[in-house]
Amino acid sequence: MKHNTTPTSFRRNRNPLTWLARHVQNALASLGRLARQPLPTLMTTAVIGIAIALPSGLYLLVDDVRELTGNWDGGSSISLFLTDGIDDRKAAVVRDTLARRSDVGDTRLITRAQALEEFRQRSDFGEALDLLDRNPLPAVILIRPAPFASSAADTERLAKELEQYREIALVRVDLQWIRRLEAITHTLERSILVLAGLLSTAVLLIIGNTVRLEIQNRHHEIEVIRLVGGTDAFIRRPFLYEGLWYGLLGALIALLLVTLGLGLMQGPVQHLAGLYASEFRLKLITPGTLLSILLGGPLLGLAGAWLAVGRHLARIQPE
Amino acid sequence: MIRFDNVAKRYPAGREGLARVSLQVKPGELVFVTGHSGAGKSTLLKLIGLLERTTRGQVWVNKRNLNRLKARDVPYHRREVGMIFQDHRLLADRTVFDNVALPLVVAGMGYQEIQRRVHAALDKVGLLDKERSQPVTLSGGEQQRVGIARTLVSKPPVLLADEPTGNLDPKLSREIMELFLQFNQVGVTMLIATHDIDLIQGFGKRIVQLHKGRILYDSGAVT
Numbered sequence: 411m412k413h414n415t416t417p418t419s420f421r422r423n424r425n426p427l428t429w430l431a432r433h434v435q436n437a438l439a440s441l442g443r444l445a446r447q448p449l450p451t452l453m454t455t456a457v458i459g460i461a462i463a464l465p466s467g468l469y470l471l472v473d474d475v476r477e478l479t480g481n482w483d484g485g486s487s488i489s490l491f492l493t494d495g496i497d498d499r500k501a502a503v504v505r506d507t508l509a510r511r512s513d514v515g516d517t518r519l520i521t522r523a524q525a526l527e528e529f530r531q532r533s534d535f536g537e538a539l540d541l542l543d544r545n546p547l548p549a550v551i552l553i554r555p556a557p558f559a560s561s562a563a564d565t566e567r568l569a570k571e572l573e574q575y576r577e578i579a580l581v582r583v584d585l586q587w588i589r590r591l592e593a594i595t596h597t598l599e600r601s602i603l604v605l606a607g608l609l610s611t612a613v614l615l616i617i618g619n620t621v622r623l624e625i626q627n628r629h630h631e632i633e634v635i636r637l638v639g640g641t642d643a644f645i646r647r648p649f650l651y652e653g654l655w656y657g658l659l660g661a662l663i664a665l666l667l668v669t670l671g672l673g674l675m676q677g678p679v680q681h682l683a684g685l686y687a688s689e690f691r692l693k694l695i696t697p698g699t700l701l702s703i704l705l706g707g708p709l710l711g712l713a714g715a716w717l718a719v720g721r722h723l724a725r726i727q728p729e
Numbered sequence: 730m731i732r733f734d735n736v737a738k739r740y741p742a743g744r745e746g747l748a749r750v751s752l753q754v755k756p757g758e759l760v761f762v763t764g765h766s767g768a769g770k771s772t773l774l775k776l777i778g779l780l781e782r783t784t785r786g787q788v789w790v791n792k793r794n795l796n797r798l799k800a801r802d803v804p805y806h807r808r809e810v811g812m813i814f815q816d817h818r819l820l821a822d823r824t825v826f827d828n829v830a831l832p833l834v835v836a837g838m839g840y841q842e843i844q845r846r847v848h849a850a851l852d853k854v855g856l857l858d859k860e861r862s863q864p865v866t867l868s869g870g871e872q873q874r875v876g877i878a879r880t881l882v883s884k885p886p887v888l889l890a891d892e893p894t895g896n897l898d899p900k901l902s903r904e905i906m907e908l909f910l911q912f913n914q915v916g917v918t919m920l921i922a923t924h925d926i927d928l929i930q931g932f933g934k935r936i937v938q939l940h941k942g943r944i945l946y947d948s949g950a951v952t
């Protein structure tokens with residue numbers, strides 16, 4: 411009997427239609443297996459859902475807070491003290507010029523007389539002022555940056571520009587609080603990122619472990635499939651789909667939880683906003699968040715399953 | 730079809746499975762492998778089905794050197810080598826039909842063709858009426874025939890059976906053996922391991938007797 415030294419290659423099935431049909435079949439079969447154990451499936455997906463919902467919900471909240479800092483009442487206002495010789499009429503003209511700028515929001519003019527009146531009411535030196543023969547206070551224009559240009563950096567730049575005006579003697583801007591607020595949101599965002607990283611890892615491990623248990627349960631089946639010539643890809647596929655489904659179902663639960671949770675906060679938040687005379691509402695979900703949950707969940711599931719499959723399938727061989 | 734060149738197999742524990750075995754099996758030949766328990770019969774078959782790899786020497790199946798076969802080609806090799814075991818190795822949670830269909834599903838065959846082939850295979854082993862049954866509801870002999878149908882369904886050129894009658898009474902054992910002889914008529918190359926010498930002596934087929942991992946006797950040795 412003559413033997414070839416170079417083995418003839420094996421016939422492989424590369425028909426795309428059979429390939430597609432097999433994937434659809436596998437996906438449905440994996441879903442069916444999850445559906446046949448509703449309680450364990452629900453518990454696993456609920457844990458995954460919570461793990462995804464937590465950072466997503468917090469992210470949306472912080473996003474809202476950041477937006478809020480833009481139109482916070484009493485926000486970063488800039489006080490412009492006008493030059494001495496500017497009378498009320500000229501001051502009004504300056505105010506109107508400033509109001510036309512796109513990066514300027516609300517403006518308010520405090521005339522010299524108003525300034526004096528305010529000073530009289532607020533301070534103990536009111537009587538001392540009467541001794542002076544003329545009003546020593548300048549007219550003041552209070553402006554607030556437009557909402558889109560209200561960050562600390564933007565406000566600072568605006569203040570610099572206003573200093574160039576001839577009619578303006580002094581620009582005073584209090585950036586302290588907005589810098590603090592920015593630092594707080596930044597810190598929150600970073601914490602959420604860390605939290606999201608930790609919880610993603612948790613999801614990865616949960617799904618990996620669930621798939622590992624499933625692999626162990628179907629130990630015998632895997633051996634038999636290997637025996638009759640099942641490839642690694644064939645054996646791997648149902649487990650990868652299982653991970654994918656866990657991730658997707660978890661993502662859907664997360665969406666539900668986020669919407670529900672923020673919905674529950676809507677009432678109190680609106681009440682709180684109302685006390686500040688604000689129309690502010692929480693936005694329940696953004697398209698970007700929706701997309702990242704719906705893509706991230708299944709992707710995490712797939713990755714978790716892949717980890718389990720990579721570690722455990724090769725060890726199961728028929729004997 | 731199958732060739733062993735000075736094959737030795739030593740298991741991790743240091744136990745010797747086979748020691749210097751050389752053997753040739755022609756296409757379409759049926760060979761009974763006998764010997765006491767521990768003689769190396771299972772080891773011989775496992776090396777052909779690549780359930781184990783040789784420690785020394787070379788095994789050729791269907792003109793391929795198994796030593797050089799890459800891991801990713803092993804499944805395709807197994808599709809050409811049907812294996813039957815004493816314990817059937819059926820899937821308890823699937824019907825007889827699904828069990829028999831498994832090798833075809835794994836190979837990516839279309840459903841119509843699978844159905845046709847599974848029915849033909851079940852017909853050959855006389856279990857056509859049991860296709861919807863669960864394996865546990867069948868007798869030992871019937872389960873073994875399901876296992877046989879599962880290997881026949883993909884029409885592999887090589888068929889290995891390790892103690893296929895180990896759990897069966899003499900009458901059923903004979904029936905199973907006669908089934909194998911029938912399939913051998915259509916040209917399948919077969920190796921059947923059994924310690925039951927009385928059962929196989931009357932068939933007039935080649936007998937290879939193993940003892941402590943060596944060939945003690947070969948009724949059809951080429952040289």
Ligand SMILES: Nc1ncnc2c1ncn2[C@@H]1O[C@H](COP(=O)(O)OP(=O)(O)O)[C@@H](O)[C@H]1O
Nearest residue numbers: 740742744745746765766767768769770771772
């Ligand atoms: N997986 C294994 N690990 C260690 N030793 C083994 C293993 N399989 C078989 N052996 C040893 O190899 C020898 C041959 O075993 P085997 O091929 O199963 O013989 P038979 O099938 O003829 O009873 C025996 O000594 C057995 O103990």
Ligand SMILES: [Mg+2]
Nearest residue numbers: 770771772891
């Ligand atoms: Mg044995």
